[in-house]
Amino acid sequence: MENIFNIGKIKYEGVSSTNPFAFKHYNPTEIINGKPMKDHLKFALSYWHTLCGDGTDMFGRGTMDKSFGGKTPMEIYKNKVYAAFELMDKLDIEYFCFHDRDIAPEGETLEECNKNIDEIVALIKELMKKYNKKLLWGTANCFNNPRYAHGAGTSCEADVFAYAAGQIKKAIDVTIELGGTGYVFWGGREGYETLLNTNMGLELDNMARLMKMAVEYARKQGFKGDFYIEPKPKEPTKHQYDFDVATAIGFLRKYGLDKDFKMNIEANHATLAGHTFQHELRVARENTMFGSIDANQGDLLLGWDTDQFPTNVYDSAMCMYEVLKAGGFTNGGLNFDAKTRRQSMTPEDIFLAYIAGMDTFALGLKIADKIIKDGRIDEFVKERYQSFTTGIGLKIVNGETSMEELAEYAAKMGDVTTKKSGKQEYLESVVNQIMFGA
Ligand code: XUL
Numbered sequence: 294m295e296n297i298f299n300i301g302k303i304k305y306e307g308v309s310s311t312n313p314f315a316f317k318h319y320n321p322t323e324i325i326n327g328k329p330m331k332d333h334l335k336f337a338l339s340y341w342h343t344l345c346g347d348g349t350d351m352f353g354r355g356t357m358d359k360s361f362g363g364k365t366p367m368e369i370y371k372n373k374v375y376a377a378f379e380l381m382d383k384l385d386i387e388y389f390c391f392h393d394r395d396i397a398p399e400g401e402t403l404e405e406c407n408k409n410i411d412e413i414v415a416l417i418k419e420l421m422k423k424y425n426k427k428l429l430w431g432t433a434n435c436f437n438n439p440r441y442a443h444g445a446g447t448s449c450e451a452d453v454f455a456y457a458a459g460q461i462k463k464a465i466d467v468t469i470e471l472g473g474t475g476y477v478f479w480g481g482r483e484g485y486e487t488l489l490n491t492n493m494g495l496e497l498d499n500m501a502r503l504m505k506m507a508v509e510y511a512r513k514q515g516f517k518g519d520f521y522i523e524p525k526p527k528e529p530t531k532h533q534y535d536f537d538v539a540t541a542i543g544f545l546r547k548y549g550l551d552k553d554f555k556m557n558i559e560a561n562h563a564t565l566a567g568h569t570f571q572h573e574l575r576v577a578r579e580n581t582m583f584g585s586i587d588a589n590q591g592d593l594l595l596g597w598d599t600d601q602f603p604t605n606v607y608d609s610a611m612c613m614y615e616v617l618k619a620g621g622f623t624n625g626g627l628n629f630d631a632k633t634r635r636q637s638m639t640p641e642d643i644f645l646a647y648i649a650g651m652d653t654f655a656l657g658l659k660i661a662d663k664i665i666k667d668g669r670i671d672e673f674v675k676e677r678y679q680s681f682t683t684g685i686g687l688k689i690v691n692g693e694t695s696m697e698e699l700a701e702y703a704a705k706m707g708d709v710t711t712k713k714s715g716k717q718e719y720l721e722s723v724v725n726q727i728m729f730g731a
């Protein structure tokens with residue numbers, strides 16, 4: 294199956310282009326700070342939104358046909374594979390990410406599910422070779438099936454826990470088989486609706502047990518990539534255990550999982566947790582837990598996960614600033630966990646949405662690189678903490694002082710005030726100047 298989409302390859306035409314089917318900023322081979330753009334950004338296509346999402350919402354049926362001309366379930370899922378690779382090829386996207394249930398129809402039994410997966414994986418493998426595409430990460434959908442109503446790793450039923458383990462084992466096998474460099478845990482239903490029925494201690498211990506077994510199994514199979522937790526505070530459950538990056542790091546450290554796991558940070562999840570996207574990236578970076586990104590954006594007027602394609606350049610610039618400061622992606626990348634709006638129902642909209650998202654991040658990368666090269670922000674921050682580089686400040690940082698010595702030091706000083714300005718407005722104007730020349 295070829296040319297499902299009647300659109301040619303998307304090319305870079307530069308900022309003056311008004312061709313909707315062209316990149317204005319994403320120029321894959323352009324060198325930014327010694328590295329091609331494509332390696333800085335490592336774009337990935339999300340299989341679930343792109344090949345499966347049909348615009349269904351709580352009030353209405355789907356508005357998009359994602360059967361790609363297929364009639365039987367297997368035919369539909371095979372056509373999804375062809376469509377996925379055609380999209381990646383035409384949009385110049387090197388990576389993809391999937392859940393087990395995105396790629397193959399669910400069977401009656403685990404065995405049947407796995408058989409379907411194997412058949413599709415053979416085709417995916419063939420097309421990965423043909424188009425030179427890579428798997429960024431794989432995951433298991435342990436939240437859709439009604440059996441996961443109480444959670445998967447945090448279910449109150451041991452049989453459900455066991456079933457989830459079986460499903461995750463297969464998802465790990467497939468991730469390894471396809472050369473994936475990451476495996477994601479997003480705890481869709483790993484949380485609670487009411488504490489009145491919840492043994493939180495057991496649920497958290499069990500979630501850690503499942504992750505530990507998953508790591509042990511994958512490492513035994515030779516998996517060298519990263520495991521990721523993808524924090525999200527709520528939705529579908531009222532409270533999810535992986536609330537935000539700080540909470541997830543605390544969990545990983547408590548259970549000794551922090552060496553194998555990093556964070557997969559999603560913009561819309563950050564804002565649902567009451568944080569900025571940049572905040573979550575910073576917390577991960579400061580804890581050497583930065584791993585991968587689910588790029589999208591929410592609507593600040595809505596309290597749920599809208600998974601919109603990212604078009605906010607300020608956010609993408611601040612995101613890429615954190616990515617550059619973290620030393621860039623290693624095993625991770627930038628997965629567009631985003632869907633076209635229910636009203637954007639044509640196949641062209643998929644192209645336009647990816648072009649918008651990719652250009653937004655390419656522009657963000659260029660701005661972030663400029664902010665760092667400009668140096669005013671970094672210099673300001675450095676100067677702000679100057680007092681910790683000499684004298685008593687240096688002693689504090691080096692752990693060479695005590696409460697007694699500090700009290701004695703303080704007693705000698707009389708009143709202590711600070712006249713140092715934080716200069717927030719000035720710094721915001723520096724960013725504006727770099728972005729808009731204003
Ligand atoms: C849901 C979400 C998931 C994960 C993978 O909010 O972000 O699609 O990215 O399970």
Ligand code: CO
Nearest residue numbers: 523559587630
């Ligand atoms: Co996500």
